[in-house]
Amino acid sequence: MNNVKKNILVLICMSIVFCLTASGCIQKFVTSPRQTFPSSKGGSDLEKVTFVLDWTPNTNHTGIYVAKVKGFFAEEGLDVSIIQPGESSADQLVATNTAQFGISYQEGVTFARSSDIPLVSIAAVIQHNTSGFGSLKSKGITSAKDFEGKKYGGWGSEVEAAMVKQVVKEAGGDADKVEILTTGTLDFLTASETNQIDFAWIFEGWDYINATNKGAEINYISLKDLSDIFDYYTPVIVTNEENIAKNPKLVEKFMRATQKGYKFSIEKPDEAAECLLQLAPELDRDLVIKSQQYLASKYQDDAPYWGMQKEDVWERYMNWLFENNFIESPIEIEKAFTNEFLQGDKS
Secondary structure, eight states: OOHHHHHHHHHHHHHHHHHHHHHOOHHHHHHOTTOBOOOOSSOTTSEEEEEEOSSSOOGGGHHHHHHHHTTHHHHTTEEEEEEOOTTSOHHHHHHTTSSSEEEEOHHHHHHHHHTTOOEEEEEESSSSOOEEEEEEGGGOOOSGGGGTTOEEEEOOOHHHHHHHHHHHHHTTOOGGGOEEEEOTTOOHHHHHHTTSOSEEEEEIIIIIHHHHHTTOOEEEEEHHHHOGGGOOOOSEEEEEHHHHHHOHHHHHHHHHHHHHHHHHHHHOHHHHHHHHHHHOTTSOHHHHHHHHHHHTTTSSTTSSSTBOOOHHHHHHHHHHHHHTTSSSSOOOHHHHBOOTTOOSOOO
């Protein structure tokens, strides 16, 4: 397997594990790999559209659920079905137009385009990277330099290991003194409390909240605060080049309703959480509500409008992947993302 294909698989696995960790619904996925959620309200004259999640439902997806429950999609003439990816990844399903839209990540789109897979990011779900490194306070880890001599539990990705080592180096530490272990889907809190690991890569808006809900005291170091390079868009909403070229009206309608859904989630987080719980009642209610309250200020953050993506954010991370030999050549950034289908001040 060549390096490009290998790294595409790595990033797909990373994306899956990120969301698996966030959802905590491993058994649910095994028993129901292609769960389909009820279609939007409306008659049979609505245009049928498929949206594929990256994994099981969580608060990254709330705007989509709001748009479904509140009828925003139906108002645009769309009958949207939400599916989970099953044996094929969301990127694969969207690239082949099996699903017209889906959830991906900036790194996933970058790897896809490096192999001529025609994914296009059409909105940043969250404006800044809300992941980082978590550890029990008893471990005494308060900076990246403190990673020296500690055990990191991750997914076995070369990209992931390179990121950990880089932030240690930038903090003035010795990256070779970090023990990087592959722990896969092992729960962060369980692995930490049993001393299998000292720290892990987690999401502040889900894993951190989940751990504190269970009474754990956690130190959290934001990845975006350690390096601008790693303040990339995660997750993003994607479509494919064919839809943009041949059916731009569909993309416009879908994104108009989606943007309305995320604006609602920003303004009314508790009500938005109930929309997610209505269609995904298996989720932990307290976790969803607290996570939604946290993300309400993060979706748009300092951007002039929700979903906006910046060229320099894409450029920084792509250049890092290229310089570290994770992609064979730079991609054309202007083809990887667009703000064209978002409503806002684009001046």
